[in-house]
Amino acid sequence: MEFFIISMLNGLSYGLLLFMLSSGLTLIFSMMGVLNFAHASFYMAGAYFGYTISKWVGFWPALFVAPVLVGACGAVFERMTLRKVHKFGHVPELLVTFGLSYIVLELVQLIWGRTAVEFPPPEVLRDSAFTLINHSVQGLSVVWGSAPADLCSNADASVRVVCSPFPATRGFMMLVALLMLMSLWLLLTRTRIGLVIQAALTHPEMAESLGHNVPRVFMLVFGAGTGLAGLAGVIGGSTFVTEPAMSATVGSVIFVVVVVGGMGSLSGAFLASILIGVIQTFAVAFDYSFITLCAQLGLSLSDAARENSFVKLTLSQVAPILPYLFLVLILIFRPKGLLGTREG
């Protein structure tokens, strides 16, 4: 039971992280029609900037400064490079961001090296947020913070106690993601600039002909989108690992999220992020394979069949490809995505 709760929370936190990233990507795509191939690179940049800044002035200032820095870089990139290729169409725009992803990766490796760096979370988040204790006699209980050792074991061998901690970093991730989600929603629905963005999301030409400085809005949106990626980077980098490969790991998943959710749909991106986050987290934990399924159903398999690597595959081994399987399935059965409105 506690396994389910903790895994669910882990899955939700991962999904929310994915959403932080894919929301920026969706915003940029919806506004400008540009699929920012380098979005995960900005995520990585956020982590590394956060790492360096936190070494100078500590984690909390880094949490605010790093995303702003990343967003500024994004805006500069938009102004200097992306704007020049707008007129060539969407493919060159995609190519430009593709080139940028190489450049950012190389620069990061140049400056910070090719191995992972230690980006620890701040003191207050190092512990567990809470711990679930499943006592076979006393039932399920919650303890804030870490559970002391004596609560987790019992001298009596017949009593089983399982302590499942939920890391504070994960909890913080969820908090930031939810805060970000809320402020994004407020911004889009309650402010003037938000209304312009909403209009430009579905009718960019119309918004421009109404006199809004769409190029400036583009730069702002690109900067904001990449800044969000940077924020996700600070949190992701401190919770997980900060290394050059982090952009590749998360990069392809967020594209899947955006396509599965429906290109151009923020709510679709949210739904897809949570779905993929939860399912992947659960899948990794399960060691069931086709063989165990057959055993449960009472079917017996020949020895040769048992050796087959396809049959031997456990769910946890398959977990990495689940998002891509989703992608292919969605594209076959529902090409517009779960909640998509635009064909893209």
Add this chain to the structure above:
Amino acid sequence: MTYYKFKPYNVGRVVIWSLFAILLLVVPLVFTSQLSATMLAQMGIAIIACLSYNMLLGQGGMLSFGHAVYTGLGSYMAIHALNMVAAGNLHIPVSLVPLVGGLAGMGFAILLGYVTTRKSGTPFAMITMGIAELVFAMSLMFSEFFGGEAGVSGNRVAGDSFWGITYGPQIQIYYLISIYTFICVALMYAFTQTPLGRILNAVRDNPERVEFIGYNTQRVRYFSFIIAGFFAGIAGGLSALNFEIVTAEVVGAGRSGAYLLFTFLGGATFFFGPILGAILMVIAFVLLSEFTKAWLLYLGLLFLFMVMYAPGGFASLLMMNLRVAAFGKLRQIWVSYLGLIVTALVILMGAGAMIEMVYHLQLNDSLGDTLKFTGVTLDAKSIDSWVGSLLVMVTGLGLFEVMRRHYLHEWGEIQTGIENEIKRREAA
């Protein structure tokens, strides 16, 4: 921006193709080192791969981020076939093993292409990316087919030798590759002159209109995708023979990215562009990577500039200047070119110095603080070296900007001159 269509003088297709064949035959006799032999073999393979990629990108307007899936799976099938030949289970000559790769590439393209070509543009690109990730992730799961971490190896000296040709020596495999290269290039060029090839171009230019002249756009893309997959598989099969080992990276994102990068750099708008790109690709991977660790960074920057300022790649730059030369105006501008090149080199000096110093600081602390960069000794820890390099780079940037404006001015004049000349000739 007007689109130039440069029709080469019809010196006779026969002459051009003969020259190409002769070049393929003769070049290993000119560059005789071991390194050259491996590079030439890789170039032949890369030419087929990049041309097949350009069938999608340049001819069909389909941006694929997963072409390595088809070359890679072709490689895997080919190496399994090779092992079967060696074990006596398959009786085909080794020289036909690449065809197995081709058929595999085609088969996977038939299977995966149906879903992929349902969309175009950005969604198409995303699908190819998703499928590429899927296949790569699967390569780590199914170790029977993919050989796990170690990959699958084989021995191309297998089966019966044919007229004493065992394909053991590198030179023999080079000639096999060059035969395949010639045939595949010819076939792919022929494709561009067929109805399907031309309608594919129409689909690139205006997919909607194609539907209104009686063609099912998706079918056109799908069929072309399959054909491209066939040639990709052949390239993969040749690669399996050449390296005698296939590992998971052949279906990886890095390789797909390389195809995209270099095909684009070579030039997607001309048939021979990808050939240029393929040659550059092998040179970059084999030679440039030895020269400097930052080569991918330089490549990325070059790519970025190409997309912004010369989206037709090196081929288009070449053709534009050939056109200028044809009108006798090249001497007007070659000084500008010289200036641009020199100032670009200055920038490169400054930037390169700084980049090498950063690498040095990062990696080679044990070797002391100094390093040699193009003959100049730099002290990575001293501020002088840094300031000096920065100054060089900034000066270069400034001078480059000056030259660039001058160049653009000259170029504009030349283009107007050419336009007027064309009008004059038309009226006459």
Add this chain to the structure above:
Amino acid sequence: MTCALELKDLHKSFGKTEIIRGVNLAVQSGERIAIIGPNGAGKSTLFNLISGRFGPTSGDIVLNGQSIAHKKPYEINRMGLSRSFQITNIFPKLSVFENLRCAVLWSLGYKYTFLKFLSGLRDANDQAEKFLQMIKLDKKRDVVAMNLTYAEQRALEIGITIAGGSDVILLDEPTAGMSKSETSRFISLIKAVTEGKTLLTVEHDMGVVFGLADKIAVIVYGEVIAFDAPEAVRANPKVQEAYLGTSNADAPAGAH
């Protein structure tokens, strides 16, 4: 005279907005029909419905006896209907000749073949040449289409539309954006190239309409309010009411 194209109680809504509200129209083979109406009346939507760009919400479209209501554009084209576009829709990076040759390929049965060379397709090349002459762009045979002037591109647009040999031709504002002299030349071109075919054209220029059409269909708010010979339409009080204030309502008297 057979009925080449028939629209039966056609309705089309986009979301909650009904654009086409019950259109009935029967066009006989060989007739030249002009479709006129104020902006937003649904003329282009009608063309899009007929040519298959999207399907009707209800009702039927019958081409030479067969229903084409929800068919794909290429299916409809293969059944003998071609259309041109208001915004020039050519193949910009191909030469003029190649543009035309692409348009003839399917109708000559070449389909998706990659086993024949284009240069060897005598009938395709001859037909493309023929249409090249017809639209008077033979001097621009090898010019890349995006480098043509606007009027030349419009001519090419028509060329692509008719080159496939379709019997039913839809022209969407063919003279849009042209000067008076270009327009009159263009109209003679259209008359010549659509000889013997069934023609539907959307037009705003009344001079063109009166010079070209056998019958005029007037569409207002998604409904046909008149479908008659030009003079009868001009005299129709409903039409006059709809067009009150349009400066083009008076066509030059000798235009017919």
